[in-house]
Amino acid sequence: MPPESTARCRRTTVTLPEYGSILSRQGARIVTGSHGTFWVQVENHTLGRMPTFCLDSPDPGEVRRVIKQGRAGVASYLMKTSAEHPPNAWLYICEDPGYSLEKLAPSMRRNVRRALKELRVAPLTAEDVIQHGLPAFSDTRRRVGLADGTEDAFRKRFSVRAQCRAHVFVGAWKDNLLAAFLSITEVDDWAEIEGCFSRDALLEFRPNDILMYTVLSQYLVHEGRRLVSYGASSIQPGTSAEGLHAFKTKVGFSAQPVHRAFELHPLLRPFTNRLTFWTVNRLLALRPMNRSLRKTAGLLATLTDKQ
Structure with missing residues (x-):
C-alpha cells in the first residue's frame, strides 16, 4: 500500500473538452479532432494529438486540416501498427486494477521498501514545485543529454502548468530536500505522467521508484481510473532509450509497439x-x-x- 500521507480525495474531474478549453485560454493552439480528441501545440511549430494514447486513425483529411487551422509545420500522432505502418515507437500504459508491489520485480520491491524507510511521499502544490524543484529538474535534463535545465525554462514550464487544475504534482522528500517529483495530467478516467524529475545526489534512496509505485497504486487501485500512461518513447537521438524503457517496464508499465506518424506542412515536404x-x-x-x-x-x- 502507498504511504498514508499520499492519500487524497479525488477532485472534480476535468473532462477532455474542458482540458482543451483551459489550454486554449492559456494561449496554446487547439484544433478539434475526430474520435473525441483534440490537437494541441506541443512545440513552437508542432501539434500533437490528445490523448497521447489514442491509436485510432484520424478521419480522412483531418491531419491536413489540423496543420492548416493550427498553423503548424508538423502534426504528430500514434497509430496501431500494420503492414503499412510498422512499429517505430513504444507506448507505455498501465491498466491493472490489481496493481501491487507483489507483482513487480524483486529489484523494484527492494527499492520501494528502502524508499519507504528513507523518504516521505506527498502531493505538492505548484508553489512547492517552483520553490524546491529546480535542482531535480536541472539534474534530470542534464542526465538525458539536454541543455534546457535552466531556471528560466523551469519556471516557464511549471508556471503554465500551475494554472491548470488538470495538472498535479507528487513529490518524494528526503528531510527538507525534494528528492524527486512527478508532473501529472489528470483527465476523465485516466492520468498521464508528463515528467519525472530527480536529484542526482539523492538517487540512492530510489525516489523515482517510490513515486511511480505510489501514483500507480493511487490511480488504479484506490481511485479506479481506467489507465495511467507514461507517454511514448522519444524520437530524439542520443537519449538513454534502453534505460528509460527498462525503468518504465520495471515499475509496471506495459510497452505497446505503436507507429508514430508525422505529417508535414506542404511547404516543408521538399526539405x-x-x-x-x-x-x-x-x-x-x-x-x-x-x-x-x-x-x-x-x-x-x-x-x-x-x-
Missing part, C-alpha cells in the same frame, strides 16, 4: 531529404544538447528511414 538530414546531424554534432536539433534529427530520421 525532407538526405541532404537536410545530413546537415542537421552535422549541426547536432556541434551542439549535441540542443533539444530543437535533436527533435529535428529524430523527425528526419523517421521520415527518411534512417533510424
